[in-house]
Every structure is written in C-alpha cells, then in structure tokens.
Amino acid sequence: MSNRMNRPGRVLAAALIVAVLGAGAIVFAVVRGGEEAAPQSGFCWGTLSAADVATLSPKPHERYESYEDPVRNTPSSDCRVYGDDLKHAEFYLKISGVSDDVNVWRTADEVAAESPFRVPISGAPGWTNKTYAGVLLPPSCARGLGVSGRPYVQLNREDERESGWQEGESQKRMADVLMTSATNLAKRLGCATTSYSPAAEAPRLLAPRPVDPAQACGLPGFAPLKPPGGGLQEYVTPGDLRLWSCAIAPTGDEHALRYLTVTQDPILVGAHRPAAGGHGDEVLLTCGGTPTLLQFGSPFTSPGAEPGVAAEALRSDAEIFAGFRDAVSRQAHCR
Incomplete structure (x- = not known):
C-alpha cells in the first residue's frame, strides 16, 4: 500500500x-x-x-x-x-x-x-x-x-x-x-449498448389460487378442465404479456401438470420463432401490433406418465392449446 x-x-x-x-x-x-x-x-x-x-x-x-x-x-x-x-x-x-x-x-x-x-x-x-x-x-x-x-x-x-x-x-x-x-x-x-435497469418495485413471488373452470389463468372463456373441474390450482403472472405464464398444478402441489406462456420479449421471441403456421404446442401471433409467441407444454416426459387423479381432470392437450390461443387472441386482439 x-x-x-x-x-x-x-x-x-x-x-x-x-x-x-x-x-x-x-x-x-x-x-x-x-x-x-x-x-x-x-x-x-x-x-x-x-x-x-x-x-x-x-x-x-x-x-x-x-x-x-x-x-x-x-x-x-x-x-x-x-x-x-x-x-x-x-x-x-x-x-x-x-x-x-x-x-x-x-x-x-x-x-x-x-x-x-x-x-x-x-x-x-x-x-x-x-x-x-x-x-x-x-x-x-x-x-x-x-x-x-x-x-x-x-x-x-x-x-x-x-x-x-x-x-x-x-x-x-x-x-x-x-x-x-x-x-x-x-x-x-462490447455486446450491448443498453442497460438493464433495477426493478422499480419488489417482485413478489406467485401464490397459488384455485383454477376457475370458466376463466382459467385469468382468461375469460379459457376452460382447460373437464366438468365439473376442481382439484387444481394455478400460478399466474400479473402484468402485461412481455413474459406472461400460467402453471396448472394439483391443489397443494408445486409440480405443474401443464404450463402456458405468452412472450413478447424480443430476445426470446427471436430465439423461439416457430415455423409458419406453428406447431401443436406453439404459435406466433401479432397482438396489438407486437409479435407474440404462445407456447404450451408439460414438465413430464410423457403425459401418460403423470400420476394421480388431478391430471385426469384436464382436457386433451390439443383442446387446451386451442382454447388458450382463442382466449388470448380475444383478450389481446391478436391475429
């Protein structure tokens, strides 16, 4: 010194x-x-x-x-x-x-x-x-x-x-x-010209809530459960569609059976841009003039391997994703 x-x-x-x-x-x-x-x-x-x-x-x-x-x-x-x-x-x-x-x-x-x-x-x-x-x-x-x-x-x-x-x-x-x-x-x-800003507010972790059979994930008209529904909870991000997600899990369990995401962040949309027409579990739409990626999936390797009664309360994957796409399109004015 x-x-x-x-x-x-x-x-x-x-x-x-x-x-x-x-x-x-x-x-x-x-x-x-x-x-x-x-x-x-x-x-x-x-x-x-x-x-x-x-x-x-x-x-x-x-x-x-x-x-x-x-x-x-x-x-x-x-x-x-x-x-x-x-x-x-x-x-x-x-x-x-x-x-x-x-x-x-x-x-x-x-x-x-x-x-x-x-x-x-x-x-x-x-x-x-x-x-x-x-x-x-x-x-x-x-x-x-x-x-x-x-x-x-x-x-x-x-x-x-x-x-x-x-x-x-x-x-x-x-x-x-x-x-x-x-x-x-x-x-x-030397690979960025912009800065990531500190969060203005403390980001609160998501808390589970019961799935509303008529508007699951807070989306009116989205009904991924078979009648009569029940036995499932959801974790839904608040705010806009930049990095939105909804995870559906059995009540009292943190392990999701299905997850749904809506993404408008340009880095992620650019990395995951699907082929024209999309696939059975993803599609790229334009919502309010912004490229918007919708994706759906399961943390399990195979849906057939899911244990318990809760998974049986869900509709088929094709029905869930179609209903999800329709509900988001109505709410966010997508095409």
Whole structure:
C-alpha cells in the first residue's frame, strides 16, 4: 500500500488486493468506515463493487472475497462470493448458455431454476425465484463468453435465514445485483449498448389460487378442465404479456401438470420463432401490433406418465392449446 495509506490517523476506507491464479482470480475487499474511499476494482469479473456484494449479505461483513473462473470458460464460468466466514458463500454468479431448442418455460427453468412461482424481472428477459435469479444477455455476447446457445447470467443466493422473500425484498436485491452484473459484463464485452435497469418495485413471488373452470389463468372463456373441474390450482403472472405464464398444478402441489406462456420479449421471441403456421404446442401471433409467441407444454416426459387423479381432470392437450390461443387472441386482439 502507499505511504499515504499508512500514515498515522488515516482510516482505511476500502482496500482491494487482486491475485490472479492461473485459471481464475481471488478478489479481496475490506470494507470499513473512514474519511475517504480508495479506488476499487470489482468482484465477479469486475462487474460488482464491494457495495453491490454487501447488498446480499444478511449481516454486514468487514471482509469479502470472491473466487472466480475466467470470464471465458467452457461450458460455464462461476464466481463464489464469501464474507468473513469462508465456510458458506454469500452468493454465486454463473455465466452459461441455454440451448435454442428449448421453449420459453424451459429456458426459465435453466436460467432461474424450476419453480411455478417465479416471476419475470421488470424490463429484462429474466426471472427471479426464491433463491435464484437469472437474465439472458444479448445473443451477440455468446462469442465473447465462449458459450453455446443463448448466454445468460444466473445468481444463486442459498441463504434463507431472512423472510424478506415473502414480500419480494430479497428478490429485489437479487434482481438489482444481477442487473448490475449483467449490464457491466455486456458493456465490457462490447455486446450491448443498453442497460438493464433495477426493478422499480419488489417482485413478489406467485401464490397459488384455485383454477376457475370458466376463466382459467385469468382468461375469460379459457376452460382447460373437464366438468365439473376442481382439484387444481394455478400460478399466474400479473402484468402485461412481455413474459406472461400460467402453471396448472394439483391443489397443494408445486409440480405443474401443464404450463402456458405468452412472450413478447424480443430476445426470446427471436430465439423461439416457430415455423409458419406453428406447431401443436406453439404459435406466433401479432397482438396489438407486437409479435407474440404462445407456447404450451408439460414438465413430464410423457403425459401418460403423470400420476394421480388431478391430471385426469384436464382436457386433451390439443383442446387446451386451442382454447388458450382463442382466449388470448380475444383478450389481446391478436391475429
């Protein structure tokens, strides 16, 4: 350190030591109160500051460390951030790619972990979950990262000691740190000119509600259940059709039997654009002048393998998708 930093009476505000160790790097930061702030390089490929890192700590630490792979690392690059206690990571960041062959729902599974109650991140092609959040990067970033498929950044915060996730507070912090990292990473690679903005409001995770047989998923006229219905619940995203989804599951069960998605996000629509006329489980429409992708599917390998009585309450897949398409078209003025 400089003589200036070692003068008596000076209080160290922040010190960083970066050690490059062959395949990766370790970044150290000591954060204390003081008269002045020393220049800092960042954590996790230089995309996060010590203040960003501290945002995700249940309690503040004087010291943070990150252990990270090179930013260009196949098939993925990982960064682990620790506080004073090096036994448990505060959070993880991962850079990887998701195949172009999977639909929007399975893309969300890969990017932000499987869950019916995950919610979209406002203004970005990403989602937040209870302990995961993830966002897709612009496709042009794939080359600089050395990943196959569509590149994404995922944050995993395993600490569940606080209850803020129930009000969306934890999700907002995760999304804000994720957006900062993704924006800085894309800018450093020179593959993006726009920034992902922090969420204006805390994104609340979805809560289940009973399926209304006459307007399932909040869509008037959508009736995927056989009469008399019942025994099923749904998880429906609020808001517009940019990243809308509805998962139908047995009552009291978080494992969806069917999922339906409506997507207007340009990155995802461009990646999943179906052939003319669509397929039996997807179609591209124009709704209110915007290209809109409708998809439908089941988390199970084969519908015939589904256990329980709940699955028998559903109409056939062809009937469900036809009714879904009609209901969305009426409500969103699609053609």
